[in-house]
Amino acid sequence: MADRDRVLIAPSILSADFTRLADAVAMMEAAGADWIHVDVMDGHFVPNLTIGPPVVKALKRITELPLDVHLMISNADETLEWYLDAGADGLTVHAEATHHLHRALQTIRAAGRIAGVSLNPATPVEAIREVLGEADLVLVMSVNPGFGGQAFIPRAVEKTAGLAELADSEGTDVLIQVDGGINTETAPMVASVGARCLVAGNAVFSEPDPAGAIARIRAAAEAAL
Numbered sequence: 001m002a003d004r005d006r007v008l009i010a011p012s013i014l015s016a017d018f019t020r021l022a023d024a025v026a027m028m029e030a031a032g033a034d035w036i037h038v039d040v041m042d043g044h045f046v047p048n049l050t051i052g053p054p055v056v057k058a059l060k061r062i063t064e065l066p067l068d069v070h071l072m073i074s075n076a077d078e079t080l081e082w083y084l085d086a087g088a089d090g091l092t093v094h095a096e097a098t099h100h101l102h103r104a105l106q107t108i109r110a111a112g113r114i115a116g117v118s119l120n121p122a123t124p125v126e127a128i129r130e131v132l133g134e135a136d137l138v139l140v141m142s143v144n145p146g147f148g149g150q151a152f153i154p155r156a157v158e159k160t161a162g163l164a165e166l167a168d169s170e171g172t173d174v175l176i177q178v179d180g181g182i183n184t185e186t187a188p189m190v191a192s193v194g195a196r197c198l199v200a201g202n203a204v205f206s207e208p209d210p211a212g213a214i215a216r217i218r219a220a221a222e223a224a225l
Helices: 018-031 053-062 076-086 101-110 125-134 155-169 187-191 210-223
Strands: 008-011 036-041 067-072 090-094 114-119 137-141 175-179 197-200
Touching: 008 036, 008 210, 018 053, 018 210, 036 053, 053 067, 053 076, 067 076, 067 114, 076 090, 076 101, 090 101, 090 137, 101 114, 101 125, 114 125, 114 175, 125 155, 137 155, 155 175, 155 187, 187 197, 187 210, 197 210
Parallel strands: 008 197, 036 067, 067 090, 090 114, 114 137, 137 175, 175 197
Antiparallel strands: none
């Protein structure tokens, strides 16, 4: 499913003004975003608490962009159906927090949605070898999950390259996504080694011209392909 010649940009609403989420999503649509990245945090798996299914459902009513829902929660096995029912177009679960990863990915795919698996910085890509065939997307965390605005972890570049090699060796065409510290400097670093979907938060929402910010990140990444 990965387009080797195009990089998708998925702005993370974690960096948006939560009192004006509808306006933030509309702004991202107008700015040329490909997906809307929705960070769900439970205060257990990560040290932060954000949103849940009601907000995902509300967002689904106001945008036609795919909702890329990232479950940073400890009970994804039990709550997958909540987010599928709420309208998530893609669901990404963490390898470290999902007890039955193969089953979870199959459940997401069976619902006709994009099935993703995420890896924390300390988790090696080898940890998901056995489920690569069930995944449509693999998310490489280039910061420790839980908060926006963190600095990019340089080793994520090597890890992304290793994931691309593993996917090729397994004959799978997964979409590689990178999340954390993405900007015009780091985007080409990960795009050059296989990433084709980039999650950007502060680098987009902190700019007075979000459309220009998205365009610059995309151009920097695609120039490195």
